[in-house]
Amino acid sequence: MLSPDSRAVAMDLLKPPPGYRIDRTVLTTYSLDLEVLLALPLAVLAQTDAGVEQLLLDPLMLLEAIREAGERIQIFVDEAGIAVPANGRALYGALESSVHPVKAPNGGVFHPKVWVARFVHDNEPPLIRVSVASRNLTFDRSWDIALTSEATPGKKTIAASKPLSDLLRRLPGLGDETLEDAVIADIQHLADEVQRTAFPAPEGFDSGLGFYVLGLGKQRAHWSPVEQATRILAIAPFLSDKALQKIARLASNESLLVSRADQLSQLETDLANDWSVVQVLSPTADVEAEDESRLRPSGLHAKLMVFEWGHRATWFIGSANLTDAAFTGRNVELMASASGPKGRPGGKGIGINLFMESGFQSLCEDYQPAEYAPEEESAQEAATKLKQAREALLGAELRVSCRPAEDDWQMAVQGGIALPQGVTLTAWPLSLEGHQAKEWQDGVSWYLPIARLTAFIAFSIAVDGHDERLDLAIKLPVEGMPEERIHHVLRTLIDSPERFMQFLRALLGGLEEIAGLIGDSSGQTWNFAGGQGLRGEPLLEDMLRAASRDPQRLLPVRRLIADLRQSEEGRKIVPDDLYVVWQVVDSVLNDMEAQ
Template identity: 50%
Template sequence: MLSPDARQVATEILRPPAGYTLDRTVLTSYSLDLEVVLALPLAVLAQSDRGVEELLEDPLLLLEALREASGRVQVFVDASGIALPRVQRELYAALEASVHPVRAPGEGVFHPKVWVARFTGEQDGRVLLRVAVASRNLTFDRSWDVALVSEAEPGAEAEPGAEAEPGSEPLAALVRGLPGLAVQPLARPLTEDLASLAEELGRTRFPAPEGFDGAIDFHVLGLGGPRGAPWRPVTEADRVLAVAPFVDRRGLDTLAASGAGSLALIGRDEALDALPEGTLAHWEDVQVLQEAALAEADDGTVGRSAGLHAKLIAAERGGRASWLIGSANLTRAAFSGRNVEVMAELSGAAGSADSERGVGIDRFLAGFQRLCTPYQASQRPEAEDEAAAARRELEAARDDLLERDLAVRCEAGEAVWRWRLAGQLPEREGVAIDVWPVTLPAEQARTWPEEPAWGLSMQQLTAFVAFRLRWLEGEEELEPVTLVAKLPAQGLPEARMQRILRTVIDSPERFLAFLRALLGGLEDVADWALERPADPDSAGWGERLEAETLLEDLLRAAAREPERLETVRRVMDDLMADAEGREVVPEQLRAIWQAVDGALQEESQR
């Protein structure tokens, strides 16, 4: 079980091993915070252990990390799962090519939480694949989760017609099938990259962690929709432990049908309270997390939830223990194939609670059960039924909205651009829908059917659209349903990223300081962004910004790491593209850069 801190989990999973670089990564999630996707490339490429909130404070640092990570980080998220961001950032425009809404073919939700990272050796180009199967979404939620991480080199390429490794082929099928689940067509290069990655996954056997036997087997549910018999995660067992935040009668009865003499369940109070009477009759041990375990740590980080979110099933039989870890809750939607889910299976000798060997249920509970307390049923208030019905109406309106043929249209004007939402939003009795570009604060939302159009600067243009669905009936105020949709967009100018760059590099001093740090790599940029003096005119600041002092750094980089100057070239080209950008590039630096760049061009042509 992992500490509820998304930052540590994310950076550790994607951080390259010594001697390797991150080539590409594919992330799947049911829900997504855009700020997490902003922070991941930064934390991984800059190899920074700083807090996410600190790293997000400097847009210049973020922009360069995103540019360097372009094409390497691809996120596939359920179409309804992009959360409304807490902070409006123009940098969200940089994520549009990396975030891909998808839908489950079985009319449920796209629910897997799988990360596949491909690393290449810096010296020999060897390929290393790392896979993480988790219960955590790509959010800042501070919940109790579980994750399984393993890495291995792909096996030899199979002969034509030969079968792929059976344990990893389901995972390969998921990656291979992502283009078919995408709401909008994927670019051909990305589709080809996914096919190539899937081929490598299919011939890779990922070793189980220490204490378990052999390799990991993967189960992918729902790619074909709810066809055939429901998945039975446990067929025969003497003892079963199940942990999940969401449960229903069908899911629990499926596990009880294993015939296990001992059934134990750890869940959430509210989900257990909602079960029909008698559902828990077969479960002799039912527990929930204690209040102390649910409390958030007072460390200044941001989080929305501190509840149980781990999903696992453990079964013992004949001294052996099998574990299933991943995204599936104990529900009909998960087991029937309506949802797309991924579970990883591993097994080993059960052992005992006080044994240093073995991977049985008792050993797990010896550490985790101290956080739990016996479940005590509570009666739901009558008003909850009305609130639940209203919530279903809002969710139905959301689903209807996501099925609509909507698009973003952008038109250039004399001073500002005109951004508007094209298409018809659903009109349901009792439901109001607010809409606005995600780069604007929610206070500037328009309520449908008021025309959803705004005058925006170029850097505020975006394909991400925020929606808020409010319930208007009844006396009790109901929390609105909010989401962000990535829509097809026409008229977005190619110069948006350059304009964002010029917004954050707004003076020669700021540019020179950034360029100096950039020559040292993203680590130095992080130090510069977070430790620079607050007052540019403070003692020593101007002296360090003299353009001539950069010549030595440029020449050193050209001699030792010429590839590092590619980033400098991109920044210079963007700024020199028009008069506004040229104002922040000192004339002396232009001459120095032209000389260095010219020498590099001549060297590359030899």
Template identity: 30%
Template sequence: MQNNAALDPENRALYAEILRAPAGYDLDAALATTYTLDFETALVVPATLAFHAAENRQETLDTPLALLEGLERLSSRIAIFCEAGRIKSVPKGANRLTALLEDTVTEVTAPRDGAFHPKLWFLRFVPIGGHGRPRLRLALLSRNLTTDASWDLSLSLDGVATANARDQNAPLVELVSALPGMASGRPAPAPVASMVASLAKDLARAEWDYPRHVNKISFAVNGLSDRVWRPQVGRTLGIISPFVTDGALSALSRGVDPANACLLGRAEEMALLSPETLARFGKRLVLDEMAETEDGEESDEPLRGPVPTRGLHAKAFITERYKSTEITMGSGNATTPALISGNNVEVFATLTGYTDHLGTMEDQLSPERLGRFLREFVPFEPVNTAKEDAAEARLEKLRRDLAGSGPILRCEEDDEGRILLHLSAQTEIIIPDGIGLRIWPVVVGIEHGIGLTALDAREHLLGRLPLRDVTRWIGVRLVDELTGLEQYFTLGSDLVDLPDARTAEILRALIENQDAFLRYIRLLLGDVSEAAKALFAAGKGGTLSGVFGTGRDAPILEDMVRALTGDGRQLRDIERLVTRLSDPQTGRSEIIPNEFLHLWETFRAVMPKDQRND
């Protein structure tokens, strides 16, 4: 929904488009909020911001140097806040580069005991030459920062920071400013808190470019106080929501003629509603099952155009009031925690325009738009899942308790240079009878885990690992022994006594010799677009040397001189790399040629200072 306000599945916006810097600008800072998170997506985001040559997500994941360089360049400029205990687990072992996300990702808990559920991106871009005003971008999504491929909605707004604060942005500023204070267990790192405060100041003064036919945009946030926002009642009502409750739907539809009310949801959720609630909606719709098979794979049958993939995740509320149509989108479902009690932290944007321009509620769900992928909901008797629901509730409670326990990982180096990881917690958690708990360091996988019946101040030896595999992330599996129901997730811990050389060890695992180092230097010095193309070609089995030379034969000196005449960004990238790979005592490294170090000392003395805004 970047250029218009139609709920049209062919009007698609991908993460890469939302994150791409405007021409002539560079990313200065980015903030994201999400309910769930997976490490692969979190690793791809910095690489997407640094390079735009990858054809797809998997191509980026298959190119470790792209992930590394994206993290090295941008992880300190990105802050991600997610619900504590909602990072997806990696039972087979996570990418060791997840260690470089330790200060990027902050786990939080909702202040009113609900879920932390907003999906928001706020980005600040600065002119590459250092002259001119920063550009701002706000994106509100219905999806999480994961691989989920459901049909979603997004609103992306570009703008600039003006001289004065604007009341329109106050709810968003309140949410962003509150984020560091919601941290669970481990506090938000000081640089993250400082960056968030800086972004909040610009957000307060943001003036947005509106989509076509929209003459007003208002924002709302629930879950921070007793104030609870919900869509205003109009003469018509359209609700798009994957999850629904009787109480919320009854409250939202009060005073609306059922003939003018439409509900689009998931069949398994709507089957749980009372007949009285369903009767409030003259139209009850679900995504057409012919669009996909039950396991989410595309059907072999011919389809009618681009079908929303793998289910419904979009949330929207459409009303007509007077001569205007209001379309509200954001993170909140039509449920009691989101819109009635206001326990969940949710974010919403309401777009208002003349009905003659935006269309009616019927128009938004017409066959020309989303309607061609919908069918009437046919009520059915839901399967009795009482035992499974009770088991899930038990596991969910334990998940929340573990997320709030304040896990601590203490590092101790043994005589062979390996790291002993000792696990404890600030708050005692006793594992209830009938539930099994297994915990492991995420990089090495679940087979290296231990079983526990309690997590408390006593230390448990969690593993003995090479330094390059040590992170603050721990994998968790919960098993309800009565039903066999399992939950897997990742928790962040407070990692203490970590040796300073950990990041250097990770770099050495990817840049293993002097030739690889020199090729990487050429990557840092090269034109970003051409370097990225070569980098991803190498990830497919090609070689960097075809573009950058064989390493030692490449004219590195010429490129370094050329970089010196610019703004110095490429040379600062080299400084960062050399510092990480060098012995802090001697300044030397086995994988950095001595002749390069001598050359580098000359450039370091005259390297331009960083002009990027802090």
């Protein structure tokens, strides 16, 4: 179980085992916070334990980490799941190649939370790690649950792993975006290896992991995790009457339900008829966010079902709530399962009693029914209009177009949106702050420097006469985006010779050494004329070594230096004596490219 203050979980799930390095990973999530994603490449690939907030203080190092990680991390998120960040950042543009909005084929939401990572070792076969969780890629302060397993691919197909493999194969086709051939090939290769991997269950279970994917085929009457059980424990934040009844009826003896009071109070069914025990989290278990300036979801968010029969128990962990949308396949969901001996009090096992007595029971209290107070009619109408406007926005064929203007670039968002009457829509690029939003009138445009161009557009939907609003960010197709845009993002962050040398150090040392630069306040300066500065070794020697071993690493340097040397200001950042050193390295790169 993941407590609300487990901030490092995402980083831990992707940290390589000793001696390994991360090769590629695929992440799926219902909702996505881009600030989390900014920190993830550096925290994982550089293997630093610095906090997210600290990592965000050094965007230069982040950008280089993102550059190196871009081909290794692919995130698939529900088309409406990208949250509007608190701050506008040009750096968000560097994430676009890794973020892929997708849709649920049956009209629900794309809801799985599974991470699949491939680690490689110079002298060992690859290692595949899978993490199935209820936590999204966000800063949520909720009680969640995660299950992690890793193993080496074999030669034979593992039937229990095939559903997870099938999900990976389907991901590139679930969105409107056309992914690069190399990205698709990497995902397919990862799917092939997953299909040949037998993932072991955690300690206490004696089965391997099995996977269940809902929502990729036709909708079904109702998914039943098991045929029958004597006892059931079901934990989920969101509920529906029909799904609850069907799950409860699988138990011949006792059924326990843990959910949220606000969800329980809205049910029409009589819970006492179906569930022996109904509980909610105690108020003392709800940890308040440290950052009161930004509201973060909290409370119960874990999704878990435990079924007992005889002396055994089977667990199901993943993304599915106890709702019809999840269990009939309207949503895309993924659940992992494992079985083992349920055990006896005071002993070992994976049964319901042992789980509750291990600490979870102390977080819960009996649910006290309260009369549900439905929203006033005007509030219901406003909520309906917000939903209609959201669907119209997601269904509109919007595009971003970029074209050079006199001093800057004109970036326009164009397309028709059939908004309900009485609804106001505003939009702004995520590279800008929200106060620079403009009201939608058959399109909207801004004049921006090249570094601020982006495919991520924020939208805010408001209903006239009501305070409620709905904010979401969408990654839109782009026409005319200049190829050098990310290079200009980089240039805005390198404004001194010292920062340029930091950038070189990151490139030459690799991500494993970037972590040491975080929070470096030594104020060290660099002696360009001597060609020194990188760990006391000659700068020329370091760059020549990089050119011979990994020439791709120095290509950003070539582009950046060429751009900087075109202006007087840039020549102060890359002075003549450093440029002489670079010309030697550049000639080596040219010779290698000619071979």
